Amino acid sequence: MSRLTDHLVVISFDCLSSLDFPMLEQLPHFKDFLKRGSRCKQVETIYPSVTYPCHTTIVTGNYPKNHGVVNNTFLQPGRVSPDWYWHRKHVRGTTLYDEAKKAGMKTAALLWPVTARANIDYNMPEIFANRKYHHQIPVSLINGSKRYQLDMNRRFGHLRNGLNQPELDDFVLASTVHTIKNKKPQLILVHFVDLDSQRHYHGFSSKEAMDALKRHDNRLGKIVQALKDAEIYNDTTIAVLGDHSALDESKAIKLNVLFREHRLIEVDAKGKLKNWKAFCKSCDGSAYIYVKNASDSHTKEVVKRLLENLVHDETKGIERVFSQKEAATMGADENCSFMVEARRGFYFNEECEGTLLHEITDRDVRAKRYTHACHGYSPEKEDYTTIFMLAGKGIQQNAVVPSMHLVDEGPTFARLLGLNLGQTDGQVIELFLTS
Structure with missing residues (x-):
């Protein structure tokens, strides 16, 4: 050529x-x-x-x-x-x-x-x-x-x-x-x-x-x-x-807090993660949800139900839940169990401490713990x-x-x-x- x-x-x-x-x-x-x-x-x-x-x-x-x-x-x-x-x-x-x-x-x-x-x-x-x-x-x-x-x-x-x-x-x-x-x-x-x-x-x-x-x-x-x-x-x-x-954002979604509440994540006395069944892996404006044991259908069903409940409430910040097959069709990791897309104004954080939603302050951003804008969102x-x-x-x-x-x-x-x-x-x- x-x-x-x-x-x-x-x-x-x-x-x-x-x-x-x-x-x-x-x-x-x-x-x-x-x-x-x-x-x-x-x-x-x-x-x-x-x-x-x-x-x-x-x-x-x-x-x-x-x-x-x-x-x-x-x-x-x-x-x-x-x-x-x-x-x-x-x-x-x-x-x-x-x-x-x-x-x-x-x-x-x-x-x-x-x-x-x-x-x-x-x-x-x-x-x-x-x-x-x-x-x-x-x-x-x-x-x-x-x-x-x-x-x-x-x-x-x-x-x-x-x-x-x-x-x-x-x-x-x-x-x-x-x-x-x-x-x-x-x-x-x-x-x-x-x-x-x-x-x-x-x-x-x-x-x-x-x-x-x-x-x-x-x-x-x-x-x-x-x-x-x-x-x-x-x-x-x-x-x-x-x-x-x-896209600008003002709230962080911490799904691992939710997973911890439902005993899908276990932490030690100091709050450090020591075991997990499901985990939210942030891509900022989107996130992969991984289930540790691929054959654990019970955990997958629990996670699916939790995510679907959040989608129905716009204030929780999740716009859409993709199945493993849908995520792969979009070109993402075919090894995830689910993929979630944030609404405008929201993004995903991996912490398992605190509350499900965190209101981002200037102090948070100065400490570089959170951001005022991010990417990772769907190309759509x-x-x-x-x-x-x-x-x-x-x-x-x-x-x-x-x-x-x-x-x-x-x-x-x-x-x-x-x-x-x-x-x-x-x-x-x-x-x-x-x-």
């Missing part, structure tokens, strides 16, 4: 929403980008619409049930901070960066989710120290490209402030610019989290979120300038995308789509695709690079391409 471009730069602005498009059209670098390229303002995300499954879908063209990354974090009942799907080994099948490497292309990834220990030439994976005895820098180094990361930390580490934003994205930007100028990879995947972070802790339309969009405009401009400085701009395709949108929610924009070599100018799916992005990227992802859930969006 012939290549349509020599270099592909994929820029993910986490939590970029279709509702942001009017503002993007007014920001100088986005405005210039849109003039040169093509776009889709209505991209349907996946279910559950959380970051790690979304970014794995983007590079595989598959839904979570097929690529295997079904949530951000693992099902680890009782853990205060569950481990994340950080590592490449959790992805079933091939990926865009795998195929690019097989084809002899130079590859780079900066904070792209689920790339720890992936076969990427210049890899700075998104992974953090999740144990008291871990330290961030060694954890990052052993899971990515050691020399490359040491070099980036030596040059730009002063820009970081731990994992705080916007400083972390400033560090990623500086590392991206340097990588483009000095390494000139054929494929580079970059993940920026500033906007997502501001929306979580300040709200969807907050001033902080709008300021993050302005910073993203500046970041886009600097990446474009780096391509020009490296003299590869005319041979490059740039993709700018979001993975999901977000109104005003919940994201954006996909392309410009550069191999791309039509001013082509507008009315709607598409997140699973279509991987196959389209593969076509641009002359690669084949094999059988995927998505398809190439030919309208974007020059041939």
Whole structure:
């Protein structure tokens, strides 16, 4: 298969929403980008619409049930901070960066989710120290490209402030610019989290979120300038995308409190979970319900009855209950027993202490125990789509695709690079391409 471009730069602005498009059209670098390229303002995300499954879908063209990354974090009942799907080994099948490497292309990834220990030439994976005895820098180094990361930390580490934003994205930007100028990879995947972070802790339309969009405009401009400085701009395709949108919320639903009341969860004297029959695993705006023993039909029936009773009362915040089969049909984890969708204004929390519903306060959010906005909701929610924009070599100018799916992005990227992802859930969006 012939290549349509020599270099592909994929820029993910986490939590970029279709509702942001009017503002993007007014920001100088986005405005210039849109003039040169093509776009889709209505991209349907996946279910559950959380970051790690979304970014794995983007590079595989598959839904979570097929690529295997079904949530951000693992099902680890009782853990205060569950481990994340950080590592490449959790992805079933091939990926865009795998195929690019097989084809002899130079590859780079900066904070792209689920790339720890992936076969990427210049890899700075998104992974953090999740144990008291871990330290961030060694954890990052052993899971990515050691020399490359040491070099980036030596040059730009002063820009970081731990994992705080916007400083972390400033560090990623500086590392991206340097990588483009000095390494000139054929494929580079970059993940920026500033906007997502501001929306979580300040709200969807907050001033902080709008300021993050302005910073993203500046970041886009600097990446474009780096391509020009490296003299590869005319041979490059740039993709700018979001993975999901977000919705404001004011109440947390704690189904594990209910399960505890019905003796489906057992805690010790200190309130720590020690045994469970059923567990609510949060995906923020949605949640998986797992029954520990798959053959425990009694527990499944009890859980089903409890959930159905909540749906009938709008004040309890649950919009819909999906069966295991329905969840799998939507592309979610086929190993769950049920999946639940929150109403607007609500999201799911895994705590088994307190009351079923928790009214979120500013103090809660400052302590980072709860958020003001989140994602994870069904792609069928109104005003919940994201954006996909392309410009550069191999791309039509001013082509507008009315709607598409997140699973279509991987196959389209593969076509641009002359690669084949094999059988995927998505398809190439030919309208974007020059041939």
